Structures are given as structure tokens and as C-alpha cells.
Amino acid sequence: MIDLRSDTVTRPTAEMRAAMAAAEVGDDVYREDPTVNRLEERAAEIAGKEAGLFVPTGVMGNTIALKLHTEHGHEIICDARSHILNYELSMMAWFAGCVARAIPTSDGLLDWAAVKAEVRPLGPHAAPTGLVEVENTHNFGGGTIYPQAQLDEICSGAHGMGLPVHMDGARVFHAVAATGMPLKQIVTNVDTVMFCLSKGLGAPVGSMLVGPQKLIDKGRLYRKRLGGGMRQAGILAAAGLIALEKMPARLSEDHANARWMAETLAAMPGIVVDPAKIATNILIFDVAGTGLDAGEFAKRMEAMEVRMIAFGPRFIRIVTHYDAPKNSCEIAVEKIQEMLKRA
Numbered sequence: 001m002i003d004l005r006s007d008t009v010t011r012p013t014a015e016m017r018a019a020m021a022a023a024e025v026g027d028d029v030y031r032e033d034p035t036v037n038r039l040e041e042r043a044a045e046i047a048g049k050e051a052g053l054f055v056p057t058g059v060m061g062n063t064i065a066l067k068l069h070t071e072h073g074h075e076i077i078c079d080a081r082s083h084i085l086n087y088e089l090s091m092m093a094w095f096a097g098c099v100a101r102a103i104p105t106s107d108g109l110l111d112w113a114a115v116k117a118e119v120r121p122l123g124p125h126a127a128p129t130g131l132v133e134v135e136n137t138h139n140f141g142g143g144t145i146y147p148q149a150q151l152d153e154i155c156s157g158a159h160g161m162g163l164p165v166h167m168d169g170a171r172v173f174h175a176v177a178a179t180g181m182p183l184k185q186i187v188t189n190v191d192t193v194m195f196c197l198s199k200g201l202g203a204p205v206g207s208m209l210v211g212p213q214k215l216i217d218k219g220r221l222y223r224k225r226l227g228g229g230m231r232q233a234g235i236l237a238a239a240g241l242i243a244l245e246k247m248p249a250r251l252s253e254d255h256a257n258a259r260w261m262a263e264t265l266a267a268m269p270g271i272v273v274d275p276a277k278i279a280t281n282i283l284i285f286d287v288a289g290t291g292l293d294a295g296e297f298a299k300r301m302e303a304m305e306v307r308m309i310a311f312g313p314r315f316i317r318i319v320t321h322y323d324a325p326k327n328s329c330e331i332a333v334e335k336i337q338e339m340l341k342r343a
């Protein structure tokens with residue numbers, strides 16, 4: 001089976017498994033797990049932030065961040081297809097008591113003019129804005145990357161109006177790989193960043209939330225409330241350290257594979273995708289012209305042992321990752337061609 005549904009399907013490397021077996025551990029709720037402590041320090045250092053918090057999932061990292069920055073009754077500005085709005089079971093409402101002020105975009109990326117137009121002050125009718133959220137890279141925008149000036153302008157504009165900025169950087173290391181810019185520089189103006197160790201970076205479990213010491217200290221209490229106070233979590237952090245230190249260097253391979261697949265698919269009748277727009281490891285293409293509904297397309301590919309995800313009736317998403325190297329991508333493309341011929 002070639003699984004291109006998501007980079008979450010990557011399994012830990014042999015090196016990660018060995019490090020997990022050998023990990024020095026303690027009780028992390030007492031902050032006595034040396035491996036978790038090292039991971040939190042390294043994550044903060046690499047991101048250029050004061051402190052880090054190891055969380056079991058990206059959703060928990062985002063949930064804690066939204067809660068840290070807001071009060072109940074605030075609005076959170078985000079783009080309309082953001083993960084926090086569409087794929088996190090309304091945790092911004094459930095835990096932080098906030099509603100989303102969603103801005104439609106073509107590629108998932110906000111700009112300051114659009115954000116500024118939606119900032120609301122406290123008044124007799126409107127709820128005030130509490131936070132601006134950006135997603136980089138943008139998942140459902142097709143792995144798109146914020147142009148740095150556009151992101152920095154959002155941050156300075158928001159800060160100028162007293163608003164913090166949180167980055168859902170689940171795949172921010174893909175932006176690092178694609179732009180060659182260090183993480184520190186990309187996130188320099190955002191207040192907090194969440195990134196996943198468990199996606200393209202290959203760790204079995206875990207995400208990081210990084211930001212100012214005071215916020216992260218408070219975030220540790222929210223993590224406990226949400227059931228994320230893990231004990232000998234150094235077993236997981238040991239894999240996370242390898243994910244953080246070694247895996248970013250190979251992500252451009254995934255980007256090249258995604259671009260290559262887009263170029264090959266674009267030449268097939270009925271498939272519409274612009275290879276020039278493939279910025280990272282996510283490839284979303286339109287299959288309406290094949291005469292197949294996207295769900296049916298994915299189902300037929302599944303029967304041919306290639307997995308992908310249908311978004312609505314016309315779009316398919318493919319995510320490249322290290323458990324699907326170039327030759328797997330080649331086989332996947334051949335099988336798509338074969339399936340289309342039969343159809």
C-alpha cells in the first residue's frame with residue numbers, strides 16, 4: 001500500500017526507535033524528565049523563543065495557544081480554511097470560549113489589509129478581537145508558504161493594535177526547507193508557534209508549542225487540564241529530538257516529489273493542477289474533468305493500493321513524505337494513469 005493521505009502516516013526511523021529504547025526518563029509532570037527538558041530547550045532555541053512545551057498533539061498545542069492569548073468572548077481572526085476553524089472540533093469555542101472571524105482567501109494566506117478590516121474593538125454590539133492566527137505552511141491552501149514580508153506586515157500591524165499573533169506551524173519546517181530561511185527568522189515576529197514532530201519529521205507522537213516563558217509556564221497548566229501531563233514522556237521526546245535535529249534536512253526531497261507528481265498529473269486528461277503552485281509537500285488537484293467524483297476517484301485508487309484523500313466532490317489531496325520515496329510516487333502516478341484509462 002502506498003499511503004499518500006498525509007505525512008502523519010510516517011513511522012519512526014530505526015534511529016528513533018533505538019533512541020526511544022535508550023532514553024533517559026523521569027516524571028515530566030514534576031519536570032524531571034531530562035529528555036523532555038532537552039527537547040523543550042532545543043525547540044525553543046531553534047525557534048528563537050524563550051521556552052517550549054512538549055504536547056501530545058498539534059491540536060492540543062493550538063488549543064493551549066488560543067487559550068493563552070484570549071479571553072472568553074473574544075474573536076480570533078483566521079482564514080476560512082484554517083485547521084483551527086475546520087479540523088479541531090471547535091476547540092477555540094469549547095476551551096477558549098472564542099468564535100472565529102474567518103477571512104476567505106484563495107490560498108489560505110492572509111494579508112494585513114484583510115486582517116485589519118476585520119479587527120473589532122470592544123463596543124456595545126461586537127465582540128472584540130483577541131488574536132490573529134496564521135497557518136504556515138497552509139494545509140488546505142495546498143502547502144502554501146507565507147511570503148515573509150506579508151507575514152511580518154500582519155505581525156507588525158496586529159502588534160500595533162495590541163493583538164498577539166499565533167502561528168499554526170504544523171508544517172513550518174517545510175517552509176524552512178523550501179525557502180532556506182532559518183525557523184528563527186520565519187517566526188521572529190509571531191508570539192507563539194506550534195509545530196508538529198509527528199508529520200513530515202517522522203516522530204511517532206508529539207508537537208511543540210514555543211513562545212515567551214511566561215506564557216509557556218501558564219500553558220503547562222492548560223496542558224495538564226487537557227490531560228496532556230505525561231509522565232515518562234522522554235521515550236517520546238527522544239524520537240522528537242531526532243525529528244527536530246535530523247529530519248528537516250530531507251524535506252526538500254518530499255517537495256521535489258510533490259512537484260514531479262504535479263507535473264506528471266497535469267499532463268493527464270481531465271486532471272487540473274498547476275505544478276508551479278506546488279510550494280511544499282502538499283498537492284491538491286481537480287479531478288472534475290475525469291468524469292469521476294473525487295470520492296470515487298479515491299475509492300478506485302484505494303482498490304489499486306494507493307491511498308489519497310478526497311476533498312469534496314472535485315478535489316484530491318496527496319501529501320508526500322519519507323515513507324513514500326520517489327519510486328512509490330512513480331508507482332502511484334502509473335496507477336492513476338491506469339485507473340483513468342479504465343474509466
Ligand SMILES: *Cc1c(COP(=O)(O)O)cnc(C)c1O
Nearest residue numbers: 057058059060083135139168170
Ligand atoms: C496536523 C495539523 C495540526 C495538528 O494535528 P494533530 O493531528 O492534532 O497533531 C494542526 N494544524 C495543521 C495545519 C495541521 O495540518
